[in-house]
Amino acid sequence: MNESYFKEKILPYLLVLPSVLVIIIFLVYPFYEAFKLSFFQGGAWGTNQIFVGLENYINLFSSPKYLASLGRTLLFASLVTFIGLAISLGLAVLLNQKIKGRLFYRTAIIWPYALSAVIAGVLWALLFDPSIGLITYVVKVLTGIRINWRTNGNLAFVIITIAAAWRNIGYNVIFFMSALQNIPKQVLESAEIDGASSFQSFFRISIPLITPTMFFLLIMNYLYAFFRTFGLVDVATQGGPGTSTEILTYKLYKDAFVFFDAGSANAQSVLLFAFIVGFTYLQFKYTQRGVFYG
Amino acid sequence: MANRKKHKRILLHITIWISILIICLPLIYAVIISTRDLQGTFVSPPNLKFGSKAIETYKKAWTTVNMGRLLINSGIVAITTSVVKIILAIMAAFAVVFFDFRGKYVAFAAVFLTQLLPVPVKIVPTFELMKAFNWVDSYYALTFPYFATATGTFLFRQFFLTVPNDLVDAARIDGCSPMTFLRKVLIPLSWNNIGALFLVEFVYMWNRYLWPLIITNSEEMRVAQIGIKMLMTTGSINQWNIIMAGAIITLIPPLIVLLILQKTFIEGFVMRTGK
Amino acid sequence: MKKILSIVFVFTLIFSLMFVFNTAKAEEVEVTWWHAMSGGRLEPVKQLVEEFNQSHPDITVNATFTGSYQETLNKAITAAQAGNPPNIIQTYEVGTQMMWDSPYVVPIEDLAEPGEVDWGDYLSVVRRYYTNPEGKLVSMPFNSSTAILYYNKDMFKEAGLDPLNPPSTYAELENMGRQLIDTETVEKAITFGWPTWVFEQTHYWTDNNYVNNGNGREKRATEVLFNQEPGMKIMQTWADWEENDILIYGGREYEPDAAFISQNTAMLVQSTSHLKDVIETAPFEVGTTFLPRPEWGNRGGTTIGGASLYIFKDDQEKMDAAWKFVKWLSNTDNAVFWHKETGYFPIRYSALTKLMNQGWFSEHPSYLTAFIQVLTAKESNATSGAIVGRFPQIRDIVDGAVTSIFGGQATVEEALNNAAEEANQVIEQYNESQ
CATH class of the missing domain: 3.40.190.10 (Periplasmic binding protein-like II)
Structure with missing residues (x-):
């Protein structure tokens, strides 16, 4: 810890002032407003604000659509996270071998990190397009079934899950690779001398040693699936068919800017905030504990 | 024994190549489709042959949504925001690490709040705020709400904490002012972090979608991601060739930034944050 | 300190430049x-x-x-x-x-x-x-x-149907659809663009209102009527068709066009506004005719x-x-x-x-097809088209019902009744806020 400070009294305030101002004006104040307005309801053209107490919240929790969207989002986020992490860890282990062309391979695998959710959405929508999609065709040849995600909600859900997980592979691989490289060579070498197979040393040594990274990525992936996949859904499925891909952020957007139900949208905002607080609490709790292994 | 090792190595290469192919498949198919004309996209069964209409298709994607302007906007927004974020993060981290002042932890906690308040958590009131400022459909609305960064501030704080005390003491004894110390000592030491943070923020800002979708109206203010959405909204049959051309054009700038800063990113960000 | 000031200065400059960019000159x-x-x-x-x-x-x-x-x-x-x-x-x-x-x-x-x-x-x-x-x-x-029927003349010939004599009623559509499938010309006979809109149009075509108070034309509508007999009948027919491979749900808006153009269906119900796109993109001869009409209703007309x-x-x-x-x-x-x-x-x-x-x-x-279809419409509230608050949201709800029927998660009756209940709530909420 650094105990050596400069003595200036005003300068530090000036240094933090811009950040603090931005935070108060553009983050804290709007959130406070969201919280306050979650107790009101108003007309589409911004008229007639009426205080309704907890009604917006009660409506949400008694709405099968909201509860379904909540469950769907949790499932979506869990699938994106676990599929994404499993594949990424596998890739990171492959890339961590001493092989020729490693740098090239790494780049060829991590590039989707540069990609937006919107682009991920259109790319996978094309691959699964009911009429001209490559995957649709391959599935048809292999199984004789013509898959159509415009009608099949489960399939649409699978597609946005794949697209979202795929998009985040690059990010995950980068972090896993660096975690694997940080494992001291001596530990692995001594395990090998003790006669441990590479599987054994992977599960007994590498995995425990990268737990902190794993938890970090776990939280990051959940947050990603919750908050950064809106574009994907909006361009690929618009929440459909029916409501089968309507995740929480999409529902929030629709209620706020399509149906102009600001009260409900604000209540949904507040609930989303509760999720983030939950995730962040877990992040602290578990990454602190995780550090003991690493 | 040596033979087995060789086989293993070949197997490894093959596995990696297959993984790469799978990961790149969506992009490869996109590139192929973007070289065809509209009729060409409807060939049945689908195949992997390149078309001959690439120039026309890209031209069409470019002109239909005024892609030039959109890319410039995305660039302005992404670069400005990334640079401001980096500066604010360095300033805040510098204050927190090298000064002792009342309210230090409050300020630090406030920065941490940015992590907790992504766009959807305050979307309606932020929009109302933009209306009140008369900022709807302007660069201000696209940039200002994003200037605070928890990630960046933490990154620099962590890095600054590793700077040896002796260096600070020496600077003080030399009569070096804090700002000179920051400029002459800290920033030169931080280029890796700055580069890494630039990549993270640039990619994030370039790829943002929900906020620009809501806050921009005119074509002059639109960003590239919205352009893809506009290409997708044809009110008719999806013109996949043109959509893919638009997507590929939009993908190139962040990809270039990633390729250039890849190494810096891993050294300056991943190694620090991932722990 | 000077440093901060110069930073502030630089950014003020940048933002003033932005401002210049923002404002256009107006003469x-x-x-x-x-x-x-x-x-x-x-x-x-x-x-x-x-x-x-x-x-x-x-x-x-x-x-x-x-x-x-x-x-x-x-x-x-x-x-x-x-x-x-x-x-x-x-x-x-x-x-x-x-x-x-x-x-x-x-x-x-x-x-x-x-x-x-x-x-x-x-x-x-x-x-x-x-x-x-x-x-x-x-x-x-x-x-x-307005909504019209597009059909693939080449496929009609191939299936032994008269390409100059497309279906005009539901019964004909079903028979011809069956023949198209039985002759293995195509796997699914027809798809609908904007299915909920077609559902509305079919109400008007049989001279039925979609919402109350004279289709919202006399005063503000307060309830939907699509879960009454006509709506149930229309939807039941569609559900049967879907089950028998005659109809395939292709998407909410324009996506079904792709199925028709890539010859995965022989017929398409779609807005006439796609005529040029479809004719130019389709690699076969396209015919158009009136929207097929259920036999059981009075003849009303389609609206716009x-x-x-x-x-x-x-x-x-x-x-x-x-x-x-x-x-x-x-x-x-x-x-x-x-x-x-x-x-x-x-x-x-x-x-x-x-x-x-x-x-x-x-x-x-x-x-000419669409044009004659609307010109010959009977003048009634039904053919003026429904007017109701939050209609887009109601379409969304009906679309959910349609997919749940086609997906086999609900019967026609359940799905339409639930949808109506939900739609009525939405209308009530809208009317209250006015």
Whole structure:
């Protein structure tokens, strides 16, 4: 810890002032407003604000659509996270071998990190397009079934899950690779001398040693699936068919800017905030504990 | 024994190549489709042959949504925001690490709040705020709400904490002012972090979608991601060739930034944050 | 300290530059028009705007494509709340009630001098749709369409059907669909673009209202009627077809076109506005005919879809300029041009006459179908089309019902009853907030 400070009294305030101002004006104040307005309801053209107490919240929790969207989002986020992490860890282990062309391979695998959710959405929508999609065709040849995600909600859900997980592979691989490289060579070498197979040393040594990274990525992936996949859904499925891909952020957007139900949208905002607080609490709790292994 | 090792190595290469192919498949198919004309996209069964209409298709994607302007906007927004974020993060981290002042932890906690308040958590009131400022459909609305960064501030704080005390003491004894110390000592030491943070923020800002979708109206203010959405909204049959051309054009700038800063990113960000 | 100041200075500079970028110079009257025309319709829109700007040096129209009708409407509402609306927006027919209730919209009939426009020259079905219960035309008709049947003539031949004799009733559709499948010409016979819209249209086609209070034409509608007998019958037929491979659900809006064009279905119900796109893209001969009608109902007529133009309150100068533009857009020559370029039907009788004199319909008989279909509609509240608050949301709800029926998660009765209940709540909420 650094105990050596400069003595200036005003300068530090000036240094933090811009950040603090931005935070108060553009983050804290709007959130406070969201919280306050979650107790009101108003007309589409911004008229007639009426205080309704907890009604917006009660409506949400008694709405099968909201509860379904909540469950769907949790499932979506869990699938994106676990599929994404499993594949990424596998890739990171492959890339961590001493092989020729490693740098090239790494780049060829991590590039989707540069990609937006919107682009991920259109790319996978094309691959699964009911009429001209490559995957649709391959599935048809292999199984004789013509898959159509415009009608099949489960399939649409699978597609946005794949697209979202795929998009985040690059990010995950980068972090896993660096975690694997940080494992001291001596530990692995001594395990090998003790006669441990590479599987054994992977599960007994590498995995425990990268737990902190794993938890970090776990939280990051959940947050990603919750908050950064809106574009994907909006361009690929618009929440459909029916409501089968309507995740929480999409529902929030629709209620706020399509149906102009600001009260409900604000209540949904507040609930989303509760999720983030939950995730962040877990992040602290578990990454602190995780550090003991690493 | 040596033979087995060789086989293993070949197997490894093959596995990696297959993984790469799978990961790149969506992009490869996109590139192929973007070289065809509209009729060409409807060939049945689908195949992997390149078309001959690439120039026309890209031209069409470019002109239909005024892609030039959109890319410039995305660039302005992404670069400005990334640079401001980096500066604010360095300033805040510098204050927190090298000064002792009342309210230090409050300020630090406030920065941490940015992590907790992504766009959807305050979307309606932020929009109302933009209306009140008369900022709807302007660069201000696209940039200002994003200037605070928890990630960046933490990154620099962590890095600054590793700077040896002796260096600070020496600077003080030399009569070096804090700002000179920051400029002459800290920033030169931080280029890796700055580069890494630039990549993270640039990619994030370039790829943002929900906020620009809501806050921009005119074509002059639109960003590239919205352009893809506009290409997708044809009110008719999806013109996949043109959509893919638009997507590929939009993908190139962040990809270039990633390729250039890849190494810096891993050294300056991943190694620090991932722990 | 100096450092901070210089940083502050640099950024002030950057943002002032942004500001310069933000503000456009205005010398003539500038009119902004937000429209939803893209794809093949964008070019004709651009041409029209350019022509207007050239022939009217005192007015500059800036046309911006702002996304789908729904997105254009959303943006206009938020912009109007922010006190900065565009001058003209183009939005779809289901936004009508919302626009009528808006405090920001000026009825175009208020902007027109008496006798300035010969309203009698506009098709009755079009006028009726956009006229509010007080008898005032609120928005300017621009692009009007209706649902028609497209069919693949080559496939009809292949299946041994007469390509000049497409189905006109549900029974015929079912028989011909069966023959197309049994002869292994195609796997699924038909798909619907905008299924919920087709559902609405089929109500009107059999002269049934979709919502109460005279289809919302007498006073504000408070309830939907689609879960009554006609709606149940229509949907049950569709569900049976879906089960027997005759019908395949292809998506909510325009996605089904792809299935038809790539020859995965032999027939398509879709808006006439796609005529040009479909004919140009399809690698086979396309035929069009009236929307097939269930035998059991009275003959009503289909109403129009598409969109109209609304003018927002602003300075008198701007509103006048906007009015000049929308009036010009629907003059006879432009109506003819627009029809030929897109397939939307001409909205004026004089345009029809002109097209006939040019021999356009004998060369392009497909373009006549939609036109005759709406011209022969009976005059009733049903064929004026339903008007109800939050109609887009209701469409969403019905679409959910349709997918759950086709997906086998609910029976027709359950799905429509639930949808009706949900829709009625939405309407109640909307009406209360007015």
